[in-house]
Amino acid sequence: xxxxxxxxxxxxxxxxxxxxxxxxxxxxxxxxxxxxxxxxxxxxxxxxxxxxxxxxxxxxxxxxxxxxxxxxxxxxxxxxxxxxxxxxxxxxxxxxxxxxxxxxxxxxxxxxxxxxxxxxxxxxxxxxxxxxxxxxxxxxxxxxxxxxxxxxxxxx
Amino acid sequence: xxxxxxxxxxxxxxxxxxxxxxxxxxxxxxxxxxxxxxxxxxxxxxxxxxxxxxxxxxxxxxxxxxxxxxxxxxxxxxxxxxxxxxxxxxxxxxxxxxxxxxxxxxxxxxxxxxxxxxxxxxxxxxxxxxxxxxxxxxxxxxxxxxxxxxxxxxxxxxxxxxxxxxxxxxxxxxxxxxxxxxxxxxxxxxxxxxxxxxxxxxxxxxxxxxxxxxxxxxxxxxxxxxxxxxxxxxxxxxxxxxxxxxxxxxxxxxxxxxxxxxxxxxxxxxxxxxxxxxxxxxxxxxxxxxxxxxxxxxxxxxxxxxxxxxxxxxxxxxxxxxxxxxxxxxxxxxxxxxxxxxxxxxxxxxxxxxxxxxxxxxxxxxxxxxxxxxxxxxxxxxxxxxxxx
Numbered sequence: 001x002x003x004x005x006x007x008x009x010x011x012x013x014x015x016x017x018x019x020x021x022x023x024x025x026x027x028x029x030x031x032x033x034x035x036x037x038x039x040x041x042x043x044x045x046x047x048x049x050x051x052x053x054x055x056x057x058x059x060x061x062x063x064x065x066x067x068x069x070x071x072x073x074x075x076x077x078x079x080x081x082x083x084x085x086x087x088x089x090x091x092x093x094x095x096x097x098x099x100x101x102x103x104x105x106x107x108x109x110x111x112x113x114x115x116x117x118x119x120x121x122x123x124x125x126x127x128x129x130x131x132x133x134x135x136x137x138x139x140x141x142x143x144x145x146x147x148x149x150x151x152x153x154x155x156x
Numbered sequence: 157x158x159x160x161x162x163x164x165x166x167x168x169x170x171x172x173x174x175x176x177x178x179x180x181x182x183x184x185x186x187x188x189x190x191x192x193x194x195x196x197x198x199x200x201x202x203x204x205x206x207x208x209x210x211x212x213x214x215x216x217x218x219x220x221x222x223x224x225x226x227x228x229x230x231x232x233x234x235x236x237x238x239x240x241x242x243x244x245x246x247x248x249x250x251x252x253x254x255x256x257x258x259x260x261x262x263x264x265x266x267x268x269x270x271x272x273x274x275x276x277x278x279x280x281x282x283x284x285x286x287x288x289x290x291x292x293x294x295x296x297x298x299x300x301x302x303x304x305x306x307x308x309x310x311x312x313x314x315x316x317x318x319x320x321x322x323x324x325x326x327x328x329x330x331x332x333x334x335x336x337x338x339x340x341x342x343x344x345x346x347x348x349x350x351x352x353x354x355x356x357x358x359x360x361x362x363x364x365x366x367x368x369x370x371x372x373x374x375x376x377x378x379x380x381x382x383x384x385x386x387x388x389x390x391x392x393x394x395x396x397x398x399x400x401x402x403x404x405x406x407x408x409x410x411x412x413x414x415x416x417x418x419x420x421x422x423x424x425x426x427x428x429x430x431x432x433x434x435x436x437x438x439x440x441x442x443x444x445x446x447x448x449x450x451x452x453x454x455x456x457x458x459x460x461x462x463x464x465x466x467x468x469x470x471x472x473x474x475x476x477x478x479x480x481x482x483x484x485x486x487x488x489x490x491x492x493x494x495x496x497x498x499x500x501x502x503x504x505x506x507x508x509x510x511x512x513x514x515x516x517x518x519x520x521x522x523x524x525x526x527x528x529x530x531x532x533x534x535x536x537x538x539x540x541x542x543x544x545x
Contacts, residue, residue, distance in 0.1 A: 018282050023290035055291040055412060061405065080416075081315070083307030084360035089298025090279040099296045101304045101359075103312075103411075115411055117295050128315040141284060144294045 020092035022142030029056045031070045036143040039136045043112060045071040052109035062111075075134035077104040077147055080113060082126055098123065104132055104147055120148040161255040165385035165392035166540065168197025168378035169504040172267075174371045174495040176342050179271060182216040182374070183224050186267040189374035190225055197378045198389040199261060201225050204378070206259030208246040210498070211235040214272040221265065232258040241400060241536025242445065243499025244529030247377055248536055251395050254379050266500040267374035273498065274370060275300040288407050301409050306448045307362035313417055313450065314361075317465035321361065325352035326474045327449040328365045328492055333478050335489025337517035342371050342495040366449045371495030375504050393507040396434060396524075396539040399427035403533055410532030421451075421458035421528070424535035428526075429460070432539055436460050439539075440522040441509050442483050443502035446490040451531045456485075459526060459537075484519045499529040503538065510542050 025033040035042040044053040046060035047067035053060055060068050080103040088094045100118040105111075118126065119135070131150035136143050170192025172185040194201045204227055207218045218233045232253045236245045243266035250262035277299070285293040292301055314320060329352065335341035347365070355365040385392035403413045403420030413419055429435070436459060444455040453467045461483060462470030471477060477485035488494045488505040506525035508514050523545035529536040 018280060020296075021279075021282065021285045021293040023294055024284035024286040025290070026286065029290060055288065055408065081308040081312035083304050083311065083362070085296060085304065086357065086360065088278055088296065089301070089304065090293065090296060092282060093296045096296070101296050101308070103308055103416075113412065113416070115292050115295055115297065128312065139294075142294070146295075 018091045020096070020139055021090060022139050022144070028058060032056050033142060035070065035072070036136060036145055039143070041073050041075045041134050041145055042070040043073050043106060043108070044068040052106065052112040054106070054112045054114060073106055073108050076107040076150065077114070077132045077134070078107070079118065079126065079128055079130045079132055080105050081128060082118060084123060100126065102147065114145070117146045118148065119146050125149065162257060163382035164251045164254045164379050164395045165382045166377055166395070166503070166507045167380050167385045167388050167390055167392060168193040168195075168199070169507050170194070170196055170376040170378075171340060171504070172374040174340055174342050174373035174497060176369070176371050176495070178372065180269065180372050182267050182269055182272070183220065185269075185372065185374040186216055186221045186265060186376075187224050189267065189376040190221065190263060190265060193263065193376035193378045196390065197380075199378075202227055204261045204263045205229065205231045206250060206253045206262030207233045207265070208249040208253070208262065209235050209265050209267065210238070210240060210243045210245040210500070212238060212268070212272050216267050221267075230259075232262070239406070239534055241499070241534045242447075242530035243375070243497070243501070244503060244527065244536045244538065246500055247379070247503050247538070248398055248400065250377075250379050251398060254381055260380055260384065262379045263376055264379070264500060265374060265376045266498045268496075268498050269372040270370045273496070275302055288409060292409055292411065297409070301411075303359045303362060303367070305410055306366065306450050307359035309417055309450050310361050310366070316417070319465070319468050321353060321363075322349060323453065323468045323471075324366055324449040325349050326471055327446065327452045328352050330474055330477050331446065331486055331489045331492035333474075334487045334517055335493030337515065338488050338494055341489040341493050343369055343489070343493040362448075365492075368447045368491035368496035369493065371497065373495060373497040375497050375500045377500060377504055377507070391511045391542060393510045393540050394543060396541045397428060397431040398538040399424050399431060399536070401427060401535045406533030408533075413533060418454045418458050418464070419532045420535045421454050421531060424528075424537050425455075425458040425460065428537040428539065434524060434539055434541070438545075439483065439524050439526050441487060441506065441519045441525045442477075442485045443487070443490070443506045443525060443527045444485060445499060445502065445529050445531065446486060446492050447496070447531065449492070452486070454531065455528045459528070479517065487514065487517050487519060502527045502529065503540075506540055510540060
């Protein structure tokens, strides 16, 4: 076997086992990821100031209250910004290029920004401000929330 | 600085050679830069009694540098936290050490090589991701996420303010205009806007010419009290004021803070101006961090040289910040062209400008300078001036 063929083989082997990263839930984030596994999006909402906190925190990021509870949200969001990656920054995404890495704002709070991927949407149709809706990708070891162009087309 | 203790001055600067290629031993780089800084100040290396290095994991330590230079004892020192404002962290801690009286001659150094300094490599770890990265890594963010993060900011800025990629290009072009006159600089050929716009896409819309240029090198800056500085050979470059800022949620990969586009640069700038009698109108030269072109634009606006979102109008096609402009900026070429030695080089260049030693690129009669460092949750800023400013 030539060296280059051997390298190709080793790369194919590596890519067959390396997959997209999944989260390691902790004492604060576990309810968020458990809800994702049930294909529900929950975000911490403060009982005192009513604002939403993301990523999950020990207390409300706006007022400091302890009274934050995971609350199911609509799953609707607005595209805040996006980058089109044609090179992978993690080997698990080599077979998912081009990848749309995005920031999205959930409808429930203009300051709650999620980092995610926009999927199932033609690159030329991506527009900052476009309405999105959540969907889920079940990976071995965890489910993550992704977003796609809103099927109803209703502006956020 | 009177609110902090003794007044402090920059009294020496030193550099190693900056190189793109090869794998120089960092011990030689550091020794060269420190020796040069001490010689510049006119003091023996052994007089250094404080040392601070903004050190990445694999970088050389203060212990190593001290040993290689035969410095018999240090009264205060630190390998500073990597969550500080990049290489300027070394200087900010050195200043506080001198101001407090903890030492008399404090050395700030940043020594970096392409091997120790790189952040954009492709991750391969497939273990479940803990901590704040559990909200980033599952989406292709990568191990540092710095490139996707700046791609997101660039596209958002253009949409929010109706600006274009050319705005970013003007920062890239400016770096080469100045680097042409800097013998240390690694990239000394001018580029055109077409060169910029057709540069390789790193993470659409981020282009390779938006990014700093990694090199091997070391920069050292030596501080002492203003009182001692007056007896040394160089014109003292007085530390007028400085500030750090983190903003909210500093643990969050620079992504979940208060201000997506400008991050804590805004709060850092406000804090800086609250500590000085100088105003933006008094500043003769600006040395603003340019790890990415977005960072430089953000600092200009955060410092109040123009309004938020108004950089394009203010920069006047690059005339404002170029040679002969009203605010000459990044006169060494910065990270984009002199080479990325990580922050401290902006202070070294400011000191040389205020001493009038920059040759062809000298800003006439420069008496004040603003220096900023890093971005996100790790911002730092300084004002320096001459005695007669």
